[in-house]
Amino acid sequence: MMALKVNGRDHQVDADPDTPLLYVLRDDLALNAAKFGCGLGQCGACTVIVDNKAVLSCVTPLLLVEGKQVTTLEGLGTVAAPAPIQRAFMEEQAAQCGYCIAGMMMRAQALLMRNPKPSDAQIRAELEPHLCRCGTHMRILRAVHRAARLMDTADASDRSVR
Amino acid sequence: MTAPVVLDRRSVLAGGGALIVSFSLRRAGAQEKAAQGPKLPGSLATSPNLDSWIRIDADGQITAFTGKAELGQGFRTAFQQIAAEQLDIPFDALKVITADTKLTANEGYTSGSHSMQDSGTAILHAAAQARALLVAEAARQFDLPPDGLRTESAVVIAPDGRRLSYGELVASDLLHVEAQPTSHLKDPASFKVMGQPVPRVDIPAKVTGGAAYVQDMRLPGMVHARVVRPPSYGAQLSECDTAAIEKMPGVIGIVRDGNFLAVVAEKEFSAVKAMKALSAAAKWRESAKLPNQQDLANALTALPSQDFAIFERSDPAVNGARSLEATYTRPYQSHGSIGPSCAVAQFVDGAMTVWTHTQGVYPDRQAIAEMLGMPQSSVRLIHVEGSGCYGHNGADDAAADAALIARALPGRPIRVQWMREQEHGWEPYGPAMVTKLSASLTEDGRIADWNFAVWSNTHSMRPGGAGSLLAAQHMARSFAVPAPKPLPLPEGGGDRNAIPIYNFPNAHVMHHFIPTMPLRISAMRALGAYHNVFSIESFMDELAGLAGDDPVAFRLKHLDDARGRAVVETAAREFGWTRGQKPPQNRGYGFAFARYKNLAAYCAIATEVEVDRETGRARLVRAVAAVDAGQVVNPDGITNQIEGAIVQSTSWTLYESVTFDDTRITSIDWQTYPILRFDAVPDSIAVHIINRPGQPFLGSGETGQGPAAASLANAIADATGKRLRDLPLSRKRIKDAIDA
Amino acid sequence: MAGQLRIITGIAAIVLVAGAAVGFAVAWRPQIAAMAPPRPDTFDPEIVKRGRDLAAIGNCNTCHTVQGGGNYAGGLPVPTPFGTIFSSNITPDAETGIGSWPEEAFVRAMRAGVGRDGRHLYPTFPYDHFTNVSDADDRALYAFLMTRQPVHASSPANQLSFPLNYRPLIAGWKLLYLRSGDVPSNAAKGAEWNRGAYLVExxxxxxxxxxxxxxxxxxxxxxxxxxxxxxxxxxYALNDTSHAPVRWTADALYAYLRRGWHADHGTARGPMAEVVGNLATVPDRDVRAIAAYMADVSGAPTPDRKSPNDAAAQSAAADATQANAAGAAIYTAACASCHEGGRALPYGGVNLALSTAIAGSDPRNLLNIVLSGVGAVAGERSPIMPGFAASIDDAQMVALAAYLRARFGKRPAWSDLDKAVRDARAVQAASLAAADAPADSRQRGKP
Structure with missing residues (x-):
């Protein structure tokens, strides 16, 4: 059994220490947002936040995150009460198939927590590890800019992950 | 509210024929029936009953049905807009059910930018006719003439204030009737929902971690399977000691059937570990002989071909003076879905249910039923969204894998998830192609004659037929790959868009169809149109250069189609295109245009490209597109599609080719099959939509692929003075051309 | 350490000031008259082409081009123990580049480290090597650079404190260290070796x-x-003190320099990635020549350098695991799936028993790679390794590095690994904060 804190809740997970965090999130905790894209750390679809930093969950074994704070897209907000980053992606309609989007959003969230007013070049550089095949990139960039503005006006508590 | 429509149920019945009660029985008769009367609009032609498309329950619940599969294009939302508009109900008052062999009409594949044309049109007319029936029924109950009634928010309202809701009116089989050939559609000027950028219904779940994909399904008792694929095409499993793997923790079983090998485990990571162990244990005899990648164009054109002259026009009075010829090539390219294919299957009491992101639930059902030796009626396929597919990727194969494994382990839902290497290595690629063009110009700089020849495999090896499925090919009682067929014109496959839209006095177009398929191939977004438009529109620029003419003016000189001209002129104007323009240093401007399939949406794209002369790196700086997709349902949906087409086509055009050695595919992940990353995303993309109210839907999903490619190639030529004709227009090729 | 260096250099500088004052005549160099930039078409295209290959061998773009800046327009900050020196604009822009430089000024800069205006150039510009370049090659390089696109861009002022910002001091440095004719030549070794010596030195x-x-x-x-x-x-050391677990041969060096990786040694990363990126474009015979000479430099095999098979044998696994269970667990969970995945280089992980980064005396390269990973080269086929900076903490990193060292390096533990990890993380974090442009092929592998 491994102890894991995900989206503010403590879990005891019956998984081997070498299990990638991605499988624990999806399989043991029934969370959807982190996606299997390559399992190799090449595409970014599995990105979650661990202790305020964006992490590729498909290549992060459980033992490295034991006791750390893991946040997934589910932990940011809901359809009824979306976090600024979620509102921004909805308002910009920043998805086609959407499979890559959760990972993009988590890295963008980590960036905005570190740097509330990133330049366009900084956003692009930050998102370089992420692939989108539908070509939704223009909207993703707009959505991250919008999220920065929304966070700026929102309650400061929205900027932290729960 | 809308103006009243005079239509009564009797006339519908008289025009359409008998009530047909059972949905599955209706299937059999539909084609026959439709053939008798005038052709019904869109997919009503094959599924004519209104309640195949629109259902209104007595409790007022309203549902629209489509046999098409939402692949991320957003048409679920567009269909909902259409139905809401024509039924005169709020957008949120209905839901849309997508492809399911138990619930929806058989609309074949979701492909070819047909969804709006086929399904959107069917829903449009079905909803309009349903509303007319509701009004007629209300008129009968009110004992008033129908033309005095109005509709609003799912209620029919009499001038005296009496109201009957749709739910109250729908009793009995009101909508259980066949459609009429024509409908009284709402005046586009009165649209409230259609034509609006309604937010997509699927996005909220996708940005909050809701269950949105087949990958997210978790059925009770579900277990996880992984497949071990052969290392190369045709490899035979010679030995595989599975004893140790069966004892691995969490492993439920190993399914081995000929060359089909899979492992099932309680938990997903156990399945992954077991798959790796199984893969190491499996020994294969390999026999594949792949062509020489360095000489692919010659290898292709050397294969036997069936040759078709698909277009001839002759005017001996017009003769060319100066001529030009060129050869363009395209490599094999990958769909490259971000999420590898996935499916869930469950075999209970002799019935198989498969949840899949296939583009065609009915044809895939036929193929899977054939593979399993089961009657189709015992197999149900339900479409659940997957990662974007852009054509025939591993979806159908994963569905077959799941079904084959589920049959071996009855009762438990089986989730099969392909690995990244499997998707890249086994998906059917977009075919490699070669085009040879020659043309000559008259003294006054017009094209006098035009010769175009294209060499290509087919562009669809989709199921039906079990032999299209990897699992069926690999199982002991194996099914042979069906003989490939060229897709018929006017839409075509390898020859899609091979016939020029321009008006040339002499033109000759040949399609050299190559039946032999050295690599596994099938449909990829835009099929042959990607390369044919790249070739034609590159060559138009070469000819404009020879004529000393401006590329846009040169195109307009040969283009009669008024809607085509409008699209070209709009893109040029919005881009700021001017004759004799001078781009900044290291930059170039490009232009290209096509009407997809010569019968669907029009698209013109102007681009500005920056080329680093030292590294050869080309970057799209900005793109301006104009598109005419007929009547617009959701303008933001079209914009999203065109933006995506430009970015995706930029990636295909600048970077992408499947690689292989003598035996194996070697591009098996994102290291070896690089695609566009954020560094290459342009500064801006502007999409200008020319709305055509009241005109048929034309579908916008694939119209941008070819023009984007050619526009980029033309801009690179403008920036460097060098013409590149072999895709991809890679950094090395550009640098070599500059340095030559 | 940087502080100590400053003290030492300060003392040395004072000595030099005295020396320079005495030797003013040595320090003084005349200005060479400016000229109007020559038209590109006045250069022989064949010579320009040769110059392009030479510029690639000289790796000029690495220092003289920055991300987002014009090619060869300079501006790269080069940190030295003495302060930051910015690379210069070597495009033919008349005002900010070398457009007004006659060929003799260019040759003098290469030979003697003096600008057209007579000022001494800091030796971050490696004229201690370039002094050995032949007239013909200097001419070709000049032709290449003068046919590049002129970019108007001034480099930022160097950040050096007194007295190091006093350029005549450089004359003293040159008296001590600038020697031409350093190129070994040995007729008995053959033309390829001698060509290699000329290029390498x-x-x-x-x-x-x-x-x-x-x-x-x-x-x-x-x-x-x-x-x-x-x-x-x-x-890494390239002579007989090399820690490469397998001895470098001329063929291995050639393959590594030409395509950026070799199965017995791994993949070029960090600044070396830029070098091999350039060497991929130059004539084959020059890379072979460099390889032939360097293979000779690397010397005979020492007892602890083995054949690939010996090196890869993992007999120490059990011992190392017992000694460091935490590091072993991290390796098994995070590293082994790729590094023992059986996939060939460059797209599979190198067998860590062959890794010079682990066998070497300095842990920085290993730490840099584990923390930052290897990013994709935009639009090109290239190896990708995920970085672990965000998921691995310092203690875990120390445990992992110590385990890798013990198991695969089979050498004494690195000393002060904790500090090395803290330093590497600081560098990684600074690089992350500074990232404002996506990676390009020229800048692969920088942490």
Missing amino acids: GLAHCGACHTPRNALGAEQVNAQFSGGDVDNWHA
Whole structure:
């Protein structure tokens, strides 16, 4: 059994220490947002936040995150009460198939927590590890800019992950 | 509210024929029936009953049905807009059910930018006719003439204030009737929902971690399977000691059937570990002989071909003076879905249910039923969204894998998830192609004659037929790959868009169809149109250069189609295109245009490209597109599609080719099959939509692929003075051309 | 350490000031008259083409081009123990580049490290090597650079404190360290070896990174190719003190320099990635020549260097695991799936028993790679390794590095690994904060 804190809740997970965090999130905790894209750390679809930093969950074994704070897209907000980053992606309609989007959003969230007013070049550089095949990139960039503005006006508590 | 429509149920019945009660029985008769009367609009032609498309329950619940599969294009939302508009109900008052062999009409594949044309049109007319029936029924109950009634928010309202809701009116089989050939559609000027950028219904779940994909399904008792694929095409499993793997923790079983090998485990990571162990244990005899990648164009054109002259026009009075010829090539390219294919299957009491992101639930059902030796009626396929597919990727194969494994382990839902290497290595690629063009110009700089020849495999090896499925090919009682067929014109496959839209006095177009398929191939977004438009529109620029003419003016000189001209002129104007323009240093401007399939949406794209002369790196700086997709349902949906087409086509055009050695595919992940990353995303993309109210839907999903490619190639030529004709227009090729 | 260096160099500088004052005549160089930039079409295209290959061998773009800046327009900050020096604009822009430089001024800069205006150039511009470049090659390089696109861009002012910002001091440095005719020649070794010697000791300036420097920033003559520092990386020893688990042969060097990886050694990363990126474009025979010479430099095999098979044998696994269970667990969970995945280089992980980063004396390269990973080269086929900076904490990193060292390096533990990990993380974090443009092929592998 491994102890894991995900989206503010403590879990005891019956998984081997070498299990990638991605499988624990999806399989043991029934969370959807982190996606299997390559399992190799090449595409970014599995990105979650661990202790305020964006992490590729498909290549992060459980033992490295034991006791750390893991946040997934589910932990940011809901359809009824979306976090600024979620509102921004909805308002910009920043998805086609959407499979890559959760990972993009988590890295963008980590960036905005570190740097509330990133330049366009900084956003692009930050998102370089992420692939989108539908070509939704223009909207993703707009959505991250919008999220920065929304966070700026929102309650400061929205900027932290729960 | 809308103006009243005079239509009564009797006339519908008289025009359409008998009530047909059972949905599955209706299937059999539909084609026959439709053939008798005038052709019904869109997919009503094959599924004519209104309640195949629109259902209104007595409790007022309203549902629209489509046999098409939402692949991320957003048409679920567009269909909902259409139905809401024509039924005169709020957008949120209905839901849309997508492809399911138990619930929806058989609309074949979701492909070819047909969804709006086929399904959107069917829903449009079905909803309009349903509303007319509701009004007629209300008129009968009110004992008033129908033309005095109005509709609003799912209620029919009499001038005296009496109201009957749709739910109250729908009793009995009101909508259980066949459609009429024509409908009284709402005046586009009165649209409230259609034509609006309604937010997509699927996005909220996708940005909050809701269950949105087949990958997210978790059925009770579900277990996880992984497949071990052969290392190369045709490899035979010679030995595989599975004893140790069966004892691995969490492993439920190993399914081995000929060359089909899979492992099932309680938990997903156990399945992954077991798959790796199984893969190491499996020994294969390999026999594949792949062509020489360095000489692919010659290898292709050397294969036997069936040759078709698909277009001839002759005017001996017009003769060319100066001529030009060129050869363009395209490599094999990958769909490259971000999420590898996935499916869930469950075999209970002799019935198989498969949840899949296939583009065609009915044809895939036929193929899977054939593979399993089961009657189709015992197999149900339900479409659940997957990662974007852009054509025939591993979806159908994963569905077959799941079904084959589920049959071996009855009762438990089986989730099969392909690995990244499997998707890249086994998906059917977009075919490699070669085009040879020659043309000559008259003294006054017009094209006098035009010769175009294209060499290509087919562009669809989709199921039906079990032999299209990897699992069926690999199982002991194996099914042979069906003989490939060229897709018929006017839409075509390898020859899609091979016939020029321009008006040339002499033109000759040949399609050299190559039946032999050295690599596994099938449909990829835009099929042959990607390369044919790249070739034609590159060559138009070469000819404009020879004529000393401006590329846009040169195109307009040969283009009669008024809607085509409008699209070209709009893109040029919005881009700021001017004759004799001078781009900044290291930059170039490009232009290209096509009407997809010569019968669907029009698209013109102007681009500005920056080329680093030292590294050869080309970057799209900005793109301006104009598109005419007929009547617009959701303008933001079209914009999203065109933006995506430009970015995706930029990636295909600048970077992408499947690689292989003598035996194996070697591009098996994102290291070896690089695609566009954020560094290459342009500064801006502007999409200008020319709305055509009241005109048929034309579908916008694939119209941008070819023009984007050619526009980029033309801009690179403008920036460097060098013409590149072999895709991809890679950094090395550009640098070599500059340095030559 | 940087502080100590400053003190030493300060003392040395004072000595030099005195020396320079005495030798003013030595320090003074005349200005060479400016000219109007020559038209590109006045250069023979064949000579320009040769110049392009030479510029690639000289790795000019690495220092003279920055991300987002014009090609060869300079502006790269080069951190030295003495302060930050910015690379110059070598495009033919008349005002900010070398457009007004006659060929003789260019040759003088290469030979003697003097600008057209007579000012001494700091030896971050490696004229201690370039002095060995032939007239013909200088001419070709000049032709190449003068046919580039002129970029109007001034480099930022160097950040050096007094007295190091006093350029005549450089004359003293040159008296001590600038010698031409350093190129070994040996007719008995054949033309290829001699060609290699000419390139390595001259234009390719391999020693600039791979030879340690003394307190005055000059290469230590008696320690040539015994390993040096560049940016925050260790440039491996290339002579017989090399820690490469498998001896480098001429064929292995050739393959590595030509395509960036070799199955017995791994993949070029850090600043070396830029070098091999350039060498991929130059004539084959020149890479073969460099390889032939360097194979000779690397010397005979020592007892602890083995055949690939011996090196890969993992007999120490059990011992290492027992000694460091935490590190072993991290390796098994995070590293082994790729590094023992059976996939061939460059797209599979290198067998860590063959890794010089682990066998070497300096842990920085290993730490840099584990923390930052290897990013994709935009639009090109290239290896990708995920970075672990965000998921691995310092204690875990120390445990992992110590385990890798014990199991695969089979050498004594690195000393002060905790500090090395803290330093590497600081560098990684600074690089992350500074990232404002996506990676390009020219800048692969920087942490």
